[in-house]
Amino acid sequence: MRFIFIFLGYIAGFFGIALGIFVYLCILTNLKSFGVPYMAPYAPVTKVNSNGYFLDPVWRREKRADYLNTKKEKAQNHISMKWRYK
Amino acid sequence: MQLLFGFDVGDTERIKVTFQFTMPNSSGENNPGETAPSVIDTVEAACIESAVNLVNTFVSKEVNLSHCKIVVFSEEMAKQGISKEIYSLMNKVEVRPDTNIIISTSTAEEYITSVKPSLENLVAKFYEILPRSSEYTGYTSDIHLIDFFNKLESMSEEPIAILR
Amino acid sequence: MADKKIGNFEAIALILTVIVNHVVLNLPKNIIASSSSSSIINVLFISIIAVLIGYFVCKLLERFPKLDILDIANFLGGKWLKILTGILFLGYFLFTVSVVLRSFSEGLKIIFFPRSPVAAIMILFLITIIITNKIGFQAIVRSNLFMMPIFIFTILFIFFANVGNFTVQRMLPLLGNGAFTTFFSGLSNLFAFGGFAYLYFLPPYLKDDKGLKKITFASIIISGICLLFSVATLLFLSPNSVITEEVFPLYLASRNIEFGRFFQRLDAVFLLIWIISLTAYLSISFSFATRVFQKLLNFEYTKWYTALFCLFIFGFALIPKNMYELIFVENVIYQYVVLILIFGISLALLVFANIKYNLLEKKKGAVSIDKASI
Numbered sequence: 001m002r003f004i005f006i007f008l009g010y011i012a013g014f015f016g017i018a019l020g021i022f023v024y025l026c027i028l029t030n031l032k033s034f035g036v037p038y039m040a041p042y043a044p045v046t047k048v049n050s051n052g053y054f055l056d057p058v059w060r061r062e063k064r065a066d067y068l069n070t071k072k073e074k075a076q077n078h079i080s081m082k083w084r085y086k
Numbered sequence: 087m088q089l090l091f092g093f094d095v096g097d098t099e100r101i102k103v104t105f106q107f108t109m110p111n112s113s114g115e116n117n118p119g120e121t122a123p124s125v126i127d128t129v130e131a132a133c134i135e136s137a138v139n140l141v142n143t144f145v146s147k148e149v150n151l152s153h154c155k156i157v158v159f160s161e162e163m164a165k166q167g168i169s170k171e172i173y174s175l176m177n178k179v180e181v182r183p184d185t186n187i188i189i190s191t192s193t194a195e196e197y198i199t200s201v202k203p204s205l206e207n208l209v210a211k212f213y214e215i216l217p218r219s220s221e222y223t224g225y226t227s228d229i230h231l232i233d234f235f236n237k238l239e240s241m242s243e244e245p246i247a248i249l250r
Numbered sequence: 251m252a253d254k255k256i257g258n259f260e261a262i263a264l265i266l267t268v269i270v271n272h273v274v275l276n277l278p279k280n281i282i283a284s285s286s287s288s289s290i291i292n293v294l295f296i297s298i299i300a301v302l303i304g305y306f307v308c309k310l311l312e313r314f315p316k317l318d319i320l321d322i323a324n325f326l327g328g329k330w331l332k333i334l335t336g337i338l339f340l341g342y343f344l345f346t347v348s349v350v351l352r353s354f355s356e357g358l359k360i361i362f363f364p365r366s367p368v369a370a371i372m373i374l375f376l377i378t379i380i381i382t383n384k385i386g387f388q389a390i391v392r393s394n395l396f397m398m399p400i401f402i403f404t405i406l407f408i409f410f411a412n413v414g415n416f417t418v419q420r421m422l423p424l425l426g427n428g429a430f431t432t433f434f435s436g437l438s439n440l441f442a443f444g445g446f447a448y449l450y451f452l453p454p455y456l457k458d459d460k461g462l463k464k465i466t467f468a469s470i471i472i473s474g475i476c477l478l479f480s481v482a483t484l485l486f487l488s489p490n491s492v493i494t495e496e497v498f499p500l501y502l503a504s505r506n507i508e509f510g511r512f513f514q515r516l517d518a519v520f521l522l523i524w525i526i527s528l529t530a531y532l533s534i535s536f537s538f539a540t541r542v543f544q545k546l547l548n549f550e551y552t553k554w555y556t557a558l559f560c561l562f563i564f565g566f567a568l569i570p571k572n573m574y575e576l577i578f579v580e581n582v583i584y585q586y587v588v589l590i591l592i593f594g595i596s597l598a599l600l601v602f603a604n605i606k607y608n609l610l611e612k613k614k615g616a617v618s619i620d621k622a623s624i
Contacts, residue, residue: 013363017522025397239492
């Protein structure tokens with residue numbers, strides 16, 4: 001896989017690598033694994049909170065991820081780490 | 087790797103261009119008293135492009151201007167007017183817009199050959215740090231090519247450069 | 251079909267693509283050339299007018315859910331109006347792709363490849379566009395969404411990193427060349443918001459029907475902000491006579507960034523991001539062109555479209571023989587094409603379609619626009 005980029009870099013320099021990155025990105029965003037898109041929190045953004053750039057840290061997330069289409073949305077209680085706030 | 091330009095009034099052609107090249111040290115050790123070898127060449131030409139072409143023919147490596155740190159003009163050349171050289175320098179994409187401009191009281195060739203920095207090993211580093219002394223003194227100022235060019239073109243400001 | 255639906259954010263990124271990619275090319279230069287130091291006020295004024303036009307378009311499109319402008323043209327005037335509008339929009343998309351392609355390749359040639367012919371760079375772009383169109387529309391739209399925040403970040407970064415070199419006094423004759431030039435003839439600067447063309451074609455692809463309003467407002471406001479920042483960067487950095495003669499103004503502005511001795515030449519990174527984003531823009535325009543074509547003539551074979559259109563685009567892109575002609579085509583012709591087509595003809599179509607809908611409703615009671623018969 002790396003050889004394709006090296007080859008593109010040889011043909012067209014910096015510009016070829018940029019084009020290779022773009023085609024690679026397109027292929028990546030088209031992939032689906034088990035029905036979930038591969039670049040799930042980044043590319044098809046459905047809710048503002050489950051954006052790929054602005055996710056909460058793990059201990060703060062109360063809803064399950066949106067791309068999974070789960071039946072039960074909340075995974076844990078509100079304020080699950082009770083020992084922290086006491 | 088071309089380090090700096092110097093411009094003088096030429097004898098036979100219009101301008102005399104001086105180039106200073108350095109080679110990075112190919113050996114592994116770095117003796118603290120040793121400086122990197124630098125080569126100084128002078129050609130006479132009518133403009134920068136033809137000077138670069140001439141130097142390309144007898145230097146074995148291709149001249150790359152993107153590491154150019156300063157441009158030196160001699161005083162008599164500055165009195166004649168340097169706007170043509172500034173225009174051609176700005177039009178080249180390889181020259182960085184933040185190269186410094188120095189005007190020397192002697193000719194540019196003498197200035198370049200006589201610079202031997204005592205506190206530095208590499209001439210490149212000396213030239214890069216030198217105008218930054220304007221941050222803590224008042225006698226020089228950090229003038230870039232883009233500032234000079236902008237002030238030359240705008241109708242409300244006058245361009246300035248460092249005099250040595 | 252799972253293939254065809256786009257979410258809200260992807261649609262916002264889609265409409266943003268147009269203006270953001272033109273910002274890299276030559277857009278701020280044209281705005282500054284026409285209204286020299288009042289460019290910022292001009293940009294603000296145009297953004298407000300674009301928001302009003304967006305609101306207007308949304309209200310007009312509310313009557314026709316899930317129909318794009320070709321179907322509306324069919325409802326209004328029958329088959330011939332639909333074909334006419336289709337041909338106009340097809341021509342617009344192809345023209346845009348070829349102008350942008352040529353312009354960017356010329357810029358790349360000056361910076362990176364001084365000794366190779368322009369055609370070689372354009373062929374490389376076209377091959378990439380063909381490959382990505384074979385992969386699918388949704389993939390392109392998602393990669394576009396992926397690159398969009400990075401792109402906007404670079405524009406803001408160039409603004410904030412150049413703050414040391416700014417002279418804010420260049421804004422100062424506040425109304426520049428006069429109030430008339432700023433406000434009235436400055437209206438022709440509305441061609442910057444060429445993303446409306448995508449808005450007209452967007453309704454069938456949306457997952458969320460009520461989202462059209464949110465999409466329009468969000469995209470217009472963000473594109474206004476981007477435009478403002480890029481125009482401000484250029485305006486404050488260099489005097490007018492310098493800016494109007496440069497080839498790639500934003501790139502040259504990014505060469506001035508210097509954070510001490512460590513980060514010195516960041517412009518290569520910017521150029522990488524801009525190349526990727528521009529390829530996304532070209533691919534999207536191209537796929538819209540193929541979809542318009544497919545809607546006009548219901549061919550079964552879709553394999554040949556991409557190659558055919560690529561040849562057309564390549565031919566168009568090679569027409570201007572040198573930079574001077576290219577600048578004429580890009581500034582003058584493109585400006586008027588966008589203004590007349592997107593803001594003139596399409597708005598007229600929508601207004602007339604609404605009037606006809608109202609008349610039919612009064613006569614018959616309820617109007618059903620049958621999409622299957624189109």
